[in-house]
Amino acid sequence: MSLVQKIIKRYPEGRHKSALLPILHVAQAEFGGWLSPETMDYVASILNIKPIEVYEVASFYSMYNLQPVGKCVLEVCQTGPCWLRGSDDIIQYISNKLGIQPGETSADGMFTLKVVECLASCGSAPMMQVGNNFIENLSVEKMDDVLKKLRETHNVPSPDYGSPYPVNKA
């Protein structure tokens, strides 16, 4: 909460709505990696704005999850350069391998697959983001390995779900 207050203080009086984006990141990290309607209503009450004003912002950005997610969220880039380098195949492979469509979570609650737009790492296409890390130069052959490794490193939910505002769990 002190982090939230610190973020709000960054903005001038009467413009506290500007703190919405960072606070949603904090909230997402705090409440299990996704934003439930209750979480969003809570954020609205902190900023003293209408819930609908939070919904419109949260639904716009692909960084906010409006459904529960698995322990490890795979955000595969599908914009031009990655697509040219075979991101379609990567997505298809993960889909088949885990039995989930983009936007879904695997039955064991381990992986969530998301397709996202450019993450500014076109030089190492195709790539994906997992939490705060990029996994680059992907290929279908490498995917089994990558997933296996992720299954080990992310067996506990990541404490911040990729939030740029890391939450320290005592």
Place this chain on the structure above:
Amino acid sequence: MATLYIDNKPYEVKAGKNLLETCLGLGLDLPYFCWHPSLGSVGACRQCAIKVFKDETDTRGRIVMACMEPVADKQRISIAHPDAVEFRANVIESLMTNHPHDCAVCDEGGSCHLQDMTVMSGHNYRRFRYNKRTFQNQDLGPFINHEMNRCITCYRCVRFYRDYAGGRDLNAFASRSNVYFGREEDGPLESEFSGNLAEICPTGVFTDKTLKEHYTRKWDLTMAPSVCQHCSLGCNTIAGERYGELRMIANRYNGEVNGYFLCDRGRFGYEFTNSDLRIRQPFISKFPVTKQQVLAEVATDIKKGKVIGIGSPRASLQSNFALKQLVGADRFFHGVSDNDHNIADLIVKILKEGPIRVASMHDVQQADAVLILGEDLTNTAPMLALAVRQAVKQQPMKKLAKANIPAWHDAAAKELLQDEKGPLFIASINTTKLDDVATATYHAAPDDIARFGFAIASCLDRSVPSVSNLPGELQSLAQRIADALSNAERPVIISGASSQTQSVIRAAANVAWALHKKNKNTGLAYTLAECNSMGLALMGGHRLNSAFDAVMNGHADTVIVMENDLYRHGKAADVDAFLNKAKKVIVFDHIVHRTVEKAHVVLPAGAFSESDGIVVNNEGRAQRYFQVYECHEPIQESWRWIVDISKFENNVGMGWEHFEGLTRTIAEAEPLLRDINRVSPPASYRIAGQKIPREPHRYSGRTAMLANINVSEPKPPVDPDSPLSYTMEGYKGLPPSSAIPFFWTPGWNSVQSVNKYQEEIGGSLKGGDPGIRLIEPNLKSTLSYFTELPEPFVPMKDHLWTVPLFHIFGSEELSVLGDAVAKRAPQHYIMINALDAAEQKLSENQELAFDVEGQLYRLPVKISTTLPKGLAGLPYGLPGLPNVELPAWLIYKK
């Protein structure tokens, strides 16, 4: 002026505008979606692409969005350049990828901007072969239907709803091709202006739900220019009929009055004309009779009896005058409470004898400082509230010129101004929906509001009597308001009849007059109770209580009540006594109400859609509404009944037969109404020898629609009262501005075709905006300030000073009889302050029994923290709630 070369042809155009509106204003076709003259440009949809060239030698040019580019002198542009054409075709193709192509079952079909633009851009073959995105729709309440799949994401809905009309509950969600416009959950749209979404939306996402109940394509409607009947502003409407019932109300542009929009009461209130409560035949002692029988009965009554006539503020000048002529001027009474009568007279006096020109709604929109005294505009004159909402943007907009940003550049203007608001001050009884944009508000009893107004006037001009013992903070607020008004270029003062207190109206006049001494551009506007309150006040007639006295004292025994429920204007006990004492009560009306139930003779009058008439709005603007369709026998206008009665009685008639003769007679007899002859073209008016058709040339089913009754097609009715014909035959070009039955030009089937009817985009209609202003100020006025300063309001023990509270949906008599509006009307209640509630140990919704002026009530309590202590608010005019003249003291009953 600037010279603009479009496709190598020179045009003289106004500098400063954008290229899109300039091209449209020249009558050229250029497709667009996200731009709207009231909303400005954001350059989002990319549909209005054109080519701009450096000079004559430049052959390549560059593509720009016409809506984002200002006109420059000697500029060379091309609409027809193949690159621009191809660009636009590609844009519309991508906008259409997710569109369901369900025109055949879409309510918008036939009056759809998307259809028009698609055809105009030449996209006629679909190449996108993937799945379309689909959405779930929401229930948005009784007015608006939601069908999100049709959306092309132009964002006009939220830009109108949020930025223009101040609504908070319609938003854009998600991104990319999943953008969704809706509420956070199902439920009625809260804004009072939600109906405009049906016209703002270029496709069929938001459509008129009441039209859906009895759907008809635009091209199959018989339409006529009409005037809204549901408040005193007189917004211009188009009314559409099929199969003998009114099916739709749409906006009819009038640059001085309502512009592009209507409020929901005006748009959806028409349903009362199809209500089960309509009177469709004459009755004598509750038994249906024929026209001949009723004429004989009434003619005899009039011959034998001592007759008086009671007019109505919701009937036309024609009907009121005809009654006045029938019974004689000294036996004609205004059917409004004496308080309303006095208030209307006072307002007319202020506007006629004072030096200030009445502010039209357009003037209010342009005002850069506004003071509202005693009115809850959103509920009493909704479109004026919308105008005020635009006025608060005026002062900050001055910064735009300095930053070299044109006013139409909405995106840049928003960025620079950051929601900054100009001065708006509201002194009202309770909170209003405009409070969110107000600089400061003051909630008080009507007399305190008046005192506050006097104090502001006195700050502006020391010769206005000052107000002693005003609390210090109020005095400084008054000074602050006086300063803000003095610093403005075009300040406007708004007040009106709804506080039912003359001192408030006087205070507003004092402020405006004091300001006028410093600034000749000061505006003043008053709202009145009903659509023709002003017309009635200009016509002259006696007070309602004198009518009661005349019957009670035996000076009269036969009463003709015209289009008026006396129970809304007098105390129930008085009206009861009056109607019981009268030997004969004859009522003309189109709808059943308590007065009709007490009548001996009832004559079915035409509703506004079945009548020709002129009403005068709060600005003093006389405007005509035309009959949309022939009434079903024996329904006819009240004034036509009167001429029939007079002919039956003595075979002489009234000296006039039709609308025109009657109007001429009024102009001759009533000095204040002498200009009403000029309101509309005469019935003999023809363009190229042709009448103006009420039906679009694509009207279908004329031969078939009545074939179940008679296989031979009936002869179309003849209209003796106007230059409009009841068929699709007639002149196809632009009619005179006061007689536009619908907007249509080749290639433009939707309401956006209005562009082609205007002098310049967003300006007046070609030939001038309709309506004749009857009230001009007296510039040499020597009127001195009002000095009657009321005493401060002092709460009384065990009493509450009861004031009327108005509701856009519910307080107006006719609109609330329609299903859609009725669904939005509030339950009965009595509102009191939390402190008073605590004193009386009352909790929310607990029943409170009380007495106002001898009228007993038992109503659930609504507790408010904003209604001042010592006051009670009684909702005005809700169906079933007894009327009592307010403000008055309420006494608790144990």
